[in-house]
Amino acid sequence: MPLDPQAYRPAAALLTLGPDFWDPVRAADFPETRLRFRNDRAAAEIGLERLADAEWIAHLGRFQPLPDTLPEPLALRYHGHQFRAYNPDIGDGRGFTFAQAWDGRGRLMDLGTKGSGRTPYSRFGDGRLTLKGGVREILATEMLEALGVPTSRTLSLIETGEALERGDEPSPTRSAVLVRLSHGHIRIGTFQRLAWLRDEAAMRRLTGYVLRELYGEPGEDPVRLLDLVVGRAATLAARYMAAGFVHGVLNSDNINVTGESFDYGPWRFAPSWDPGFTAAYFDHQGLYAFGRQPEAIGWDVAQLAAALRLIAESEPLVAALDGFGPRFQTALTEAILWRLGVRPRDPATDRAVARAAERGLRASGLGVDRFFFDAFGGRAPDGEPWAELRAALAGYAPRQDGIDPYWSGEPCAMLIDEVEAIWSAIAERDDWGPLHAKVASVRAMGAALA
Structure with missing residues (x-):
């Protein structure tokens, strides 16, 4: 073989x-x-x-x-x-x-x-x-x-x-x-099942497995496990937001304890920074809308904390859980600066840049991919919605020395109309060319961002 x-x-x-x-x-x-x-x-x-x-x-x-x-x-x-x-x-x-x-x-x-x-x-x-x-x-x-x-x-x-x-x-x-x-x-729901069964021995065994095999750490400390998951989940939520991505079904059985996103059903990329944008037609209450994803993921992580009470005291679990919000804000700042293509400076000014970018996106209605493409390297758009961002970016340096050819073209996006067109080519003509071409263009964008 x-x-x-x-x-x-x-x-x-x-x-x-x-x-x-x-x-x-x-x-x-x-x-x-x-x-x-x-x-x-x-x-x-x-x-x-x-x-x-x-x-x-x-x-x-x-x-x-x-x-x-x-x-x-x-x-x-x-x-x-x-x-x-x-x-x-x-x-x-x-x-x-x-x-x-x-x-x-x-x-x-x-x-x-x-x-x-x-x-x-x-x-x-x-x-x-x-x-x-x-x-x-x-x-x-x-x-x-x-x-x-x-x-x-x-x-x-x-x-x-x-x-x-x-x-x-x-x-x-x-x-x-x-x-x-x-x-x-291993999902948050894997732990919830053991809490529902009241199986302490299995819960300790699962905790040790995740720490040892997935995080490379010894022991069976549930508080340490929760702290690690809080950090990874906060990062995932932040990067969803910076990507303009809506998963659609953030149930606790769809949250991996390594903080890795998976299981894509009704997903969409938001055409603009619209907190109320939803991906799933059956999400009638907007529970998993674009702007509510950090709340949803945080809620799911809280269910992990609740499950771990089977083998741990509540107080240290709550303390670990309280770190989700601050760690999300830090991760969101880092993710937005990465997409802007600028080098971080210090936490206060970095956060000011991220907030200004969010406010500009919300006020302008500009497409998420269009904005980050045009602004890469710290070039804030013209116009009143972007005055705060232009001021905040003063003194920021591009994080790349050279100019990748990708930046001289058009932004690579993944909006629903193009997704449907790629599928239509397969369904109607068995033409896989548009899919493979799109994968190639996405990977070229990834190389430029990296």
Whole structure:
């Protein structure tokens, strides 16, 4: 098997948690497996980029076990708050974790699926993924990665030859199975399940697993774990905002304890800095609107704190939780200055720049991507809405010495009309050219920002 012997470092750390955390499952037997997208850039991080297409399909479409990692797919068990209502009847309903490996940065990575078939938690679902859903996840993960948001990567998309009935798109529609590369699949809801079961021993075991395997720290200290998650979650919320991104479904079972965004359904990028902009048509109250995402993520982290009360005192947990707001503000300032392409100076003036940028965006209605493109390097736009920002940016230096060719063109955006056009080319003509062209342009933007 042509694995990269230097980069392929398989693991099976998940097995140390014990069988109470998962159910062994089998992948669906798909009528066909047509490789539509393979992310060799991400695959190279774990030594899989040398696989020929047939081998890729065998392992990432038919799920033959990869060497020396998990011997069978595992559907993980968890609970969660869904739109603030607690649900103990969920878990991996159309996906599973089938391999683990260490990447070049020393992080434990999970290979997980979406659309791989029914599991004990599928309830009334068919366990499948629409091809359109898979294409949308490619676009979301590529764009977020380029914009500096911690995110899962779409490793593979394989069309599976089934006709699916869906109520939210023309049906029957095409099916697919997606593989994502993630820094863990442990969710806040994984901890909530153990609190609901009152299983102290398992809670300590899970706490130790996350600290040891995902954060590289010894021990089973729940307060230390919460503090780490607070920091990562605050950073995620801040980078969502700076990216102009709306996830759409920030339930506690969709928040990874490593602070890595994943599981993209009704996502959208906001066309302007509109706090009330929502992504999900079913979010009638705007619970997960653009401007409410920090609140939503903070609320979810509070549910982790509540779960950890099973094995920790309340006072130190509350103290750790109180750090979310200040850490979010710091992370938002850093993220906005990064997108502006200027070097930080000191906390007070940096925060003034970030606030001025937010106020200008809100007052002007200018597109988020247009603004950050035009302002890169500290060039505030002309006009009254930007007077405060122009003054705040005085004395700031660009963080890049050279000028990347990207900045002489047009901003790369990912608004809904273009997403739909990319899908229409596939649905109507089986034309994958626009998708691959968009991925290339997004990666060029990411290189320019980096």
